[in-house]
Amino acid sequence: MPALHASHRSLLRPLLLCAGLCAAGAVDSANTVPMEITATLTPAACTPTLSSGGVADYGTMSASILRQGQFTTLRAMSMTFSVNCDAAAKFSVKVIDNRRASVVPGIVAAASGDGSLGDDYNFGLGAVAGRNVGGYTIRFMPDTYTGDYQPVRLMSSSDGNIWNNNGNGIASKRLQFSWGSSSGTPDAYKAVSGRLSVQAYINKAENLPLTQDIPLDGSATLELHYL
Template structure:
C-alpha cells in the first residue's frame, strides 16, 4: 500500500527544493485450496446421548456428580482419502460450570447445571487401527491423545509418524468411539425444586487439512 505524506508536509518539502517522493509498499497474498473431496460425519442413535432421569437425592450436595461416560459410534466417510480434523462447537457456550467442559445449559435463567467432556477411542480406518491425535493450536502441532476429555477448542485427528513427525494422515473411511462424560454441579448451588432438563448441544465440524 502506498503511503502519502500529509499535504502541509509535502509543501514544506517542495519549498526545500525536493521534487522526488519515495514510495513504500508491501504485498498481500490471498491463498487457500478448494478441494473436490467431501467428508460426511454421522453419529449412531441420531447423535443423542441420554443420561436418563436422576433424583436430586442421588446427586452430591457439596461436590459435583459424575453421571457416566457412554459412547456413540462416529463414522466419517470421504469421497477419497483426505486429511481432516474434528472440532466440536459448543452450542451452549458459557453455560458450563467449569471452563474445561462443554455446557449443559442454564436452569432458572442463570444457574449452570454442569458440563460434559469429549473423548475418542478405538479409531479404525480402511487400513486398520490408527492413533487419536489432539492439537491445542489449531493443527500447528499434534500430540497423542492421553486423556479421556478433550477441552473445548481442541482439534482431534487421526494419524501416525509415517512422515517422521506425528501428523494426521489421509483417511477415506473412519470409525471411532466418541465418549461423552457428563457432570452435574454441586446441588447446593442449584435450585432443583422442579424437573430441569440436561440440555447439552454441540455441532461436530470436519476441518479439511
C-alpha cells in the same frame, strides 16, 4: 441430555489457467482469439456421523442422587463417531460448545479429580432458572479408532501445523483432532471410525432449583475441517 451434532465444511480451492493463442504473422483483432480455461477444485466430500442420533440420553433421574456441597458424577455414555469420504482425504475435527455460557467453572477438574482438566475441557449443560446445571467432557477413545479399517493414532493440534499424539483423547475447545498411522503426521483416509464417550457432572444440590424439573441440555458441534 448432551446432544452432539456433526457438521462439515468444504474448503474450495480455485484454479485459474489462462492461455492466449495467436496466429503467425500480423497480430490484430482480426486474427487472434483468446482462450480461457477455468476450474474449481474441491477436497473429497466427507460426511461425519454419530450413532444414536448424536444424543447421550440419561433418561429420567431422581433429584435424590444430588448431594449438598458435592458435584455428582453420572455414568459415561458412548457412541460411534465415523467420517466417510468419497476419496481419501486429510481432515481434522474441532468440538464447539453450543452451551458455553452455562459452564460451571472448575466442575470437571473437581469432580473427575484431574486438576489438569481446565475449563477448555468443560462443556456446559445448560441453565434452569438462571442456575447452571453442570458440565461434561467429550472423549475420543484413542484405542478404538481405525482408518480404512487399520488401527490409527489419535493426534491433536492447537494450530493445524504441529501435531502430537493424544493419549487420553479428551476434547479441548482449543484443539483439533486428526488421525494417522505414525507420530505427528495426519494421513488421508476414506473412512475413519471409533468410539466417543460423554461424561456428565451435575452441579451441587444447593446451586440448583430442586423444586422443578432440571433438564440436562448440553449441545456441542463436531466440525470437520479439511487439511
